[in-house]
Structure formats: structure tokens, C-alpha cells
Amino acid sequence: MELLKQRILTEGSVRPGGVLKVDSFLNHQIDPILMDQIAEEFCRRFRDVRIDRILTMESSGISVAYAVARQLGVPMVVARKRPSVNLDGEAHTAEVASAPGEPTGTVIVSKKYLSEGEHVLLVDDILANGFSMQALISLADAAGASVEGIGIVIEKAFQEGGHRLRNLGFRLESLTVIESMDETTGQIRFRNEN
Amino acid sequence: MELLKQRILTEGSVRPGGVLKVDSFLNHQIDPILMDQIAEEFCRRFRDVRIDRILTMESSGISVAYAVARQLGVPMVVARKRPSVNLDGEAHTAEVASAPGEPTGTVIVSKKYLSEGEHVLLVDDILANGFSMQALISLADAAGASVEGIGIVIEKAFQEGGHRLRNLGFRLESLTVIESMDETTGQIRFRNEN
Secondary structure, rough: HHHHHHHHHHEEEEEOOEEEEOOOOOEEEEEEHHHHHHHHHHHHHOOOOOOOOEEOOOOOOHHHHHHHHHHHHHHHHHHHEEOOOOOHHHHOEEEOOOOOOOEEEEEEEEHHHOOOOOOOEEEEEEEEEOOHHHHHHHHHHHHEEEEEEEEEEEEEOOHHHHHHHHHOOOOOEEEEEEEEEEOOOEEEEEEEOE | OOHHHHHHHHHHEEEOOOOOEEOOOOOEEHHHHHHHHHHHHHHHOOOOOOOOOOEEEEEOOHHHHHHHHHHHOOOOEEEEEEOOOOOOOEEEEEEOOOOOOOOEEEEEEEEHHHHOOOEEEEEEEEEEOHHHHHHHHHHHHHHHOOEEEEEEEEOOOOOOOHHHHOOOOOOOOEEEEEEEEEEOOEEEOOOOOO
């Protein structure tokens, strides 16, 4: 998605530890015009599959997941990182793995909002090691829902999440794929698309 | 907003401690069609004021804030509950007060996304004691931005947030105001509107 690449090159910055900062339009500040264009592109890429529900992870995936749900006219569900006073006891749960030294956590979705036989699209802003996405897949598995696809705005191909998800046979659509980033020069190199 | 009242009466449930569970359409699962109608109503109510930016709190306010930002065509900014590796050191900060026995916390907004002289609309899903909203106001104050209004989907009038914000002179527009809820019978009583 050329427009998105341009925004990343213009506004993104490379930080130590493989961190890409794109908080001017994607997760801290949200540009709703770009978000609509991102949602349109996801709808185009997944137009051949049935989608009953969008599932995302609290909290940086919410805006993009909502934008996609809005265009498809289906409900969106937010997996929560910890039990909330507002949530039923009746919930699917999954553990989120983490990088060494970081705490693991539990994510939950009420059983009322993710059911057996449903066709779900998983959506998130950034794919790095894929720990969040693995947890969303576990939640869908626990519910007996089928994952029709995974939509990612920015995939960092130098981390292993994308590779692993494709190897597991998931249909992963990343609107931009970053092959490498250079902390020293700030250079960002994208994967060539056909 | 009659449509919203009906959804609350049909799908909401009253839990101990003054908790209203509306997670089938507002915060755990999101109904994008209702969300668009909510956003339209906010736009109608605030059509006489200049709004440069929407500010909300991570994470249950994100969907409604995004929906409003999208209709107004302005950026939306999410105040984060803790410093993130993706956030600049240059941030406005505010403390969030809490109910007795609950931990307080810090919220932050990058200085790049909330600036002096800007006109902001604060948006959130539910107003109870108003601690989150007070923190958003502090962030706007720290930035030198002016709060043009506060948009709330559901105000719980039996908690003090709404009363306090109106006393402070803020223009608070709540799409529904709940006067009382009965834990035993599950009855929800709305404030009469003119």
C-alpha cells in the first residue's frame, strides 16, 4: 500500500531494539482518513471470504479493527488483556507469550461474542514476534471459530511473527512489510511487492 | 438518544457496585452501526464549536472517539495509561485519581499531538466518578489546549463525575443519563430529557 509506505517514510522513526515509531497516524494519534483507506484495502483483499466478526487485541489494534468492521458492517470484538469488572465470568482465555524478560499475560473474550462456527478476521496494527496474534488465534480456537485471515497494517519481517503465521497456514495480509530498519541511519527498507 | 436507551434496556445489565455492563455494543464488542449513529449525535450537539482534535483515554473510549473523529475529519489522540516503548520522552502527563483501594496511575500524551491554542473535544464511553475525564482535562491544561466540550455515551448520574464537571463549567453532553440502577431488580431509570 503505497500511501502507507510514504507515511511510514515521512513520519516514522526507527528506535533501538527494532522499534518502529508510527504514533503520528497509527496508534497514539489516529488519522481517520488514512484509517478509512487502510480499511478499504483490507476489505478488498479479503472480499472473497465470509467474515462474521473482527477480532483484535486491546488497545492499539482497536481503531483499525473498528474501521474494518464498520466497512464490512459486522461487529468487532476487543480481546482484553486482563479480567475487567465489566466482563462476565464466562470467557475464553489465552496466554500471551512474551519476549525474554517481559511479563506474560492473559487475554479474554466473553463467550457471548466469539462462538463456534463463526468466521473471524483477526486485525492488528503491527506484527513483530506475533505473540498477540498467537493469543488471538488461541481465543478463536477455544471458541471453535475459524480464522479466515489475518490483517496487519505493518509487518516487521525481520522479526519472526509473519514467517511463523504463514508456516502455520494462515492467510496473512500485511499492507506493508518492512524487511529491515537501520537504527543508525534511520533507513527503512520495504519488501518489494508484485 | 432513544435508540441508545433501548439498547441499554435490552442488552445492559446491572452489576453490584453500580456497574452497568454494556459490553455487547459499547466496549467489549462494538456495534459499528450504532457507533456511527452515536458519532452523528455528538457531531450534531457540538456543531457550533471549533474542534481541532479528539482526545480520549485508553482503551474503552477509542472506538467512539475514532467514530467522532472520522465524521469530523480531525485527528484523534489516545491518552495512554503508562509510558510505552513507542512513545517519545516529550509528553504531557497527568495523574488519574481512583476510587479508594484502587491504584492511581499516570496517563501521557505526546507533546506533538496536543498543542497550545488547540480546541479539543474530550470523548469517552462511560462517565462515573469522572477520574479519567479529570485526567484528560489536566492533559489539555498542561498542553495549553482549550476543552470545547466533553462527549459521553452513558453518564451515571448517581456517581459524581457529571455533577463535578458541570460545576467546573464544562460543556458536558451525555447521550444518555442514568439516574439510578437497582442491583436487585435490574431496573435502570433514565433522566427525563426535554
